[in-house]
Amino acid sequence: MGKKKRKTSKERKSKRYDSRDLLWTTLNKDDYSYCKFPNVIFGKKDLSNKNFKKINAFRAKFSQSNLQNCNFRAASLKFTNFSFCDLTNADFTGANLFHTNFYKANLTNTKFNSTKICNTKFKDAILTGSSLEKKLTQSKTE
Numbered sequence: 001m002g003k004k005k006r007k008t009s010k011e012r013k014s015k016r017y018d019s020r021d022l023l024w025t026t027l028n029k030d031d032y033s034y035c036k037f038p039n040v041i042f043g044k045k046d047l048s049n050k051n052f053k054k055i056n057a058f059r060a061k062f063s064q065s066n067l068q069n070c071n072f073r074a075a076s077l078k079f080t081n082f083s084f085c086d087l088t089n090a091d092f093t094g095a096n097l098f099h100t101n102f103y104k105a106n107l108t109n110t111k112f113n114s115t116k117i118c119n120t121k122f123k124d125a126i127l128t129g130s131s132l133e134k135k136l137t138q139s140k141t142e
Contacts, residue, residue, distance in 0.1 A: 033071075037055060038060070043065070047065055050071075053074060053075065054075060061080075063083050072091060079099045082101060087106060088107075089109050090110045093114055103123050105126070110132070
C-alpha cells in the first residue's frame with residue numbers, strides 16, 4: 001500500500017458547496033481556491049477578480065455571470081456551463097475543460113495555456129486575443 005499524500009493547509013481549509021443554488025447568495029470572499037462546487041448554480045453573479053484556482057466545479061452553472069479577470073488555473077471544470085459569461089482576461093492555464101460549454105461567452109484575452117480541452121463547445125464565443133486559436137485546431141471542439 002502506498003503512502004497517502006498530505007493535504008496542504010489550503011486544501012484542508014477548502015469548503016464544499018454541494019448542489020446549491022447560489023443565485024441569491026452573496027459570495028464575499030476573493031479566494032475560493034481548492035473549493036468544491038459540484039452541481040452548484042451561480043447564475044448572473046458578479047464574480048470578477050475571484051480566485052478559483054484548483055476548484056472542482058463538476059456540472060456547475062456559471063451562466064450569465066461576470067467572471068472578468070478570474071483565475072481558474074488547474075481547475076477541474078468537467079461539464080461546467082459558462083454560456084453567456086464575460087470571461088475577459090480570465091486564466092484557464094492547466095484547467096480541465098471536458099464537455100464544458102462556452103456558448104456565446106466573451107473570452108477576449110483569455111489564457112488557455114496547457115489546458116485540456118475535449119468535446120468543449122465554443123459556439124458563437126468571442127475569442128479575440130485569447131490563446132485558444134491554436135488549441136481549437138488540435139482538438140475536437142464545436
